[in-house]
Amino acid sequence: MNQIDLPKLFNLEEKRREAKFTNGFYQKDILSVDQFDRESLSYIFTRTGEMAEMAEMIGACDLLAGYTLACVFYEPSTRTSASFIAAMERLGGRTIPITQGIQYSSVSKGESLVDTMLTLEKYCDVIVLRHPEIGSAATAAKYCSVPIINAGDGAGEHPTQALLDLFTIRKELGRIDGLRVAMVGDLRYGRTVHSLTKLLMSYDVSLRFVSPETLRLPLTLMNNLINQGIDVRESDKVENVIADVDVLYVTRIQKERFTDLAQYEEVKDFFEITTDLMAQAREEMIVMHPLPRVGEIHYNVDKDPRAAYFRQVHNGMLVRMALLAAVLGQA
Numbered sequence: 104m105n106q107i108d109l110p111k112l113f114n115l116e117e118k119r120r121e122a123k124f125t126n127g128f129y130q131k132d133i134l135s136v137d138q139f140d141r142e143s144l145s146y147i148f149t150r151t152g153e154m155a156e157m158a159e160m161i162g163a164c165d166l167l168a169g170y171t172l173a174c175v176f177y178e179p180s181t182r183t184s185a186s187f188i189a190a191m192e193r194l195g196g197r198t199i200p201i202t203q204g205i206q207y208s209s210v211s212k213g214e215s216l217v218d219t220m221l222t223l224e225k226y227c228d229v230i231v232l233r234h235p236e237i238g239s240a241a242t243a244a245k246y247c248s249v250p251i252i253n254a255g256d257g258a259g260e261h262p263t264q265a266l267l268d269l270f271t272i273r274k275e276l277g278r279i280d281g282l283r284v285a286m287v288g289d290l291r292y293g294r295t296v297h298s299l300t301k302l303l304m305s306y307d308v309s310l311r312f313v314s315p316e317t318l319r320l321p322l323t324l325m326n327n328l329i330n331q332g333i334d335v336r337e338s339d340k341v342e343n344v345i346a347d348v349d350v351l352y353v354t355r356i357q358k359e360r361f362t363d364l365a366q367y368e369e370v371k372d373f374f375e376i377t378t379d380l381m382a383q384a385r386e387e388m389i390v391m392h393p394l395p396r397v398g399e400i401h402y403n404v405d406k407d408p409r410a411a412y413f414r415q416v417h418n419g420m421l422v423r424m425a426l427l428a429a430v431l432g433q434a
């Protein structure tokens with residue numbers, strides 16, 4: 104039987120020796136997309152490509168054997184938590200998942216975030232944290248000595264989602280520069296929109312923002328875009344942009360962030376992506392969604408080859424494999 108010499112194939116031994124000192128991510132917290140520039144993105148995406156090859160050829164390897172990841176989720180999650188766990192396990196590492204059951208932990212007894220994190224870091228080498236408060240990951244990082252990866256801090260940021268979104272755009276369309284990207288939905292509270300928009304600022308793109316009046320992109324972010332000279336336009340109808348865009352990035356209205364549910368009711372059915380609407384879109388474009396969707400993309404759009412959201416999910420695991428390996432000094 105042909106044995107694949109994986110370390111030789113990917114030149115792993117040499118990379119491991121070098122990585123700790125050169126990758127720029129070793130032992131670093133990943134809190135915001137502000138930490139990334141085109142060079143570091145290109146590094147992560149190259150490593151992601153290698154992870155894709157490895158996963159396709161042999162499924163799993165032992166790159167992170169001996170390392171443990173704690174996944175701590177104070178908010179619901181399916182994809183982010185499962186993909187981090189899958190990523191760690193495919194690389195031979197171990198996981199402590201504290202996800203759906205946080206209400207059964209000492210948090211329910213009133214333990215603070217910092218105490219919980221200072222405890223969990225004694226059991227692991229890296230922590231992935233999702234928490235409803237903006238800035239929570241940064242607070243944890245201030246006190247903890249193991250790297251903290253922000254998996255969503257309230258309506259703030261979701262940097263690893265933005266990495267996988269950008270990776271997906273590049274993989275699907277072959278480039279990022281020159282593209283016209285429309286963000287649709289809850290632009291005010293949607294943290295994936297905030298992070299992806301910031302990342303796209305490093306590229307030569309045009310941006311279209313489609314939302315109800317009450318859920319427009321935060322003003323500071325909009326002003327940053329304008330000051331950078333990026334071509335931006337706002338609209339309240341998908342019909343106004345769909346024919347001209349390369350990427351339609353759809354998001355759900357973030358019900359849990361509304362203090363007044365009556366306001367949510369007013370906007371919840373703001374738009375729907377249907378096959379009729381897709382008939383107006385270009386042949387070479389993609390529809391993305393960080394998921395979960397709650398009605399904003401009709402199920403029969405899934406058959407359209409331009410619907411990229413489940414391919415996006417797969418990329419999420421691969422990007423997180425690359426990031427975990429980089430943070431632990433093994434890629």
Ligand code: NCD
Nearest residue numbers: 182183255295355393394395
């Ligand atoms: C997103 C999130 O949690 O911000 N989901 C995800 O991580 N894929 C988007 C959302 O919840 O709407």
